[in-house]
Amino acid sequence: MLKRTTTALAAGLIAVATGGWADPDENQLVVNGDIEITTQAAAPAHLEGLSEIYSGWRFREVDTQATQMDDFDNPAFLAVDAAQEVWNTVEGEAGKSCATCHGDVMESMKGVRATYPKWNGEAEEVRTLAMQINACRTDNLDADAYGYTSGDMTAMEALISVASRGMPVDVAIDGPAQSMWEQGKEMYYTRYGQLELSCANCHEDNYGNYIRADHLSQGQINGFPVYRLKNTKLNASHDRFKGCIRDTRAETFKPGSPEFVALELYVASRGNGLSVEAPSVRN
Amino acid sequence: MRLTTLTLATTLAAGVAYANPVAPGDVTYTEDGAIEASLSGTGGDAEAGAKVASTRSMGNCVACHKISSLDAAFQGEVGPPLDGVADRWNEAELRGIVADAKKTYEGTMMPSFYKTTGFIRPGDGFTGKAPTGELEPLLSAQQIEDVVAFLTTLKAQ
Numbered sequence: 001m002l003k004r005t006t007t008a009l010a011a012g013l014i015a016v017a018t019g020g021w022a023d024p025d026e027n028q029l030v031v032n033g034d035i036e037i038t039t040q041a042a043a044p045a046h047l048e049g050l051s052e053i054y055s056g057w058r059f060r061e062v063d064t065q066a067t068q069m070d071d072f073d074n075p076a077f078l079a080v081d082a083a084q085e086v087w088n089t090v091e092g093e094a095g096k097s098c099a100t101c102h103g104d105v106m107e108s109m110k111g112v113r114a115t116y117p118k119w120n121g122e123a124e125e126v127r128t129l130a131m132q133i134n135a136c137r138t139d140n141l142d143a144d145a146y147g148y149t150s151g152d153m154t155a156m157e158a159l160i161s162v163a164s165r166g167m168p169v170d171v172a173i174d175g176p177a178q179s180m181w182e183q184g185k186e187m188y189y190t191r192y193g194q195l196e197l198s199c200a201n202c203h204e205d206n207y208g209n210y211i212r213a214d215h216l217s218q219g220q221i222n223g224f225p226v227y228r229l230k231n232t233k234l235n236a237s238h239d240r241f242k243g244c245i246r247d248t249r250a251e252t253f254k255p256g257s258p259e260f261v262a263l264e265l266y267v268a269s270r271g272n273g274l275s276v277e278a279p280s281v282r283n
Numbered sequence: 284m285r286l287t288t289l290t291l292a293t294t295l296a297a298g299v300a301y302a303n304p305v306a307p308g309d310v311t312y313t314e315d316g317a318i319e320a321s322l323s324g325t326g327g328d329a330e331a332g333a334k335v336a337s338t339r340s341m342g343n344c345v346a347c348h349k350i351s352s353l354d355a356a357f358q359g360e361v362g363p364p365l366d367g368v369a370d371r372w373n374e375a376e377l378r379g380i381v382a383d384a385k386k387t388y389e390g391t392m393m394p395s396f397y398k399t400t401g402f403i404r405p406g407d408g409f410t411g412k413a414p415t416g417e418l419e420p421l422l423s424a425q426q427i428e429d430v431v432a433f434l435t436t437l438k439a440q
Contacts, residue, residue: 194405194418195394205392206361212339212346213357246411251404 023208024058032071035166041273046173049204055274056217060282064229068281076158076227076279079234083159092143101140109163113276114170117265119177126180128261129157148256154225154234161278169222169276171268184266187259193250220271223280230283237264304424307399316386317379322424332433335426342422342430362393367439377434381427396421
């Protein structure tokens with residue numbers, strides 16, 4: 001009797017998650033009337049819990065969506081412009097700028113954002129884009145590292161992301177990165193905190209549903225760094241992870257920690273096939 | 284005098300087994316996850332329970348459930364609507380679901396409102412930091428009773 005009720009209810013819930021009334025909308029994202037962004041794709045083979053993947057853009061209100069459709073309306077581009085200056089400016093003891101080694105950012109950084117986090121053979125570690133930016137600053141520029149989620153860092157990440165906009169996310173999960181990917185996957189399904197909620201509870205089982213006033217997306221990070229209207233700045237994915245885990249009444253992890261690097265690797269790979277969309281706009 | 288004290292002491296000692304409120308670790312669940320007896324030892328107040336259900340800092344049940352009779356903005360849809368829930372479950376079953384829904388629905392997403400142990404990296408409320416002392420349950424025994432009293436009013440028609 002009890003069992004039957006549970007199964008019937010569970011079936012009902014699944015129907016809601018995949019075919020219900022609050023699905024992602026059908027809007028199409030074209031930026032500047034030119035760059036076609038893939039906001040829906042078949043789920044990558046490694047992802048068993050989903051058949052289709054969607055960008056968070058598809059779950060936002062129409063006016064928020066519109067802000068991302070033209071770079072003149074997208075507030076993140078103030079930071080992108082500032083980072084373009086920094087790219088060309090000599091900083092640090094080595095007397096170099098990013099441009100000294102890499103030239104035109106839109107040429108040399110094309111495709112880079114799409115493959116991060118990725119294994120760095122020389123350093124023998126999985127590096128996020130933020131880690132790579134800091135490695136260049138300390139090792140090549142002989143300058144100070146940026147704070148992991150600082151405004152300087154998210155601006156530079158946003159600039160580098162622009163060079164890959166519209167390209168498919170293509171994060172490698174095998175080879176030497178695999179063990180870290182497994183760790184991130186385990187975290188994704190761990191029910192943290194006194195509320196005992198996993199990333200998957202909200203973003204895999206319930207995307208499309210409302211949790212109080214929030215329309216749950218799949219928690220994809222193809223749009224990061226994200227300009228949030230709520231705090232009017234660019235936000236790093238690790239800050240989002242931190243907030244989501246905190247909201248389960250849990251002791252969270254630190255941005256830049258090995259745990260969050262692993263989680264970023266895994267979450268990024270769940271978006272393989274969506275376009276790089278950063279810097280995106282969300283509420 | 285002496286006799287009265289002794290009698291009282293005996294009564295208290297006997298009462299320990301069903302001390303009220305029942306601590307989260309001492310709750311007796313039936314096989315199906317119900318709780319027969321009041322957790323606080325007294326009845327619940329349905330009106331106070333409605334407040335617990337709709338208030339963010341208390342039960343915040345409407346984050347996941349639609350409850351039409353409540354005047355709360357932005358009711359969620361992660362769990363089933365609770366309209367008519369008293370036609371589906373009796374009081375003991377409702378008490379069990381609110382205290383620890385995982386005993387009724389294995390693996391459910393619904394948080395356990397009267398539980399203090401067994402968590403992975405529990406925090407100090409919503410601070411993101413480690414807890415400084417013992418965890419409090421999400422709701423007190425009396426708040427659970429109040430919510431249950433409210434839920435028993437949710438009948439169809």
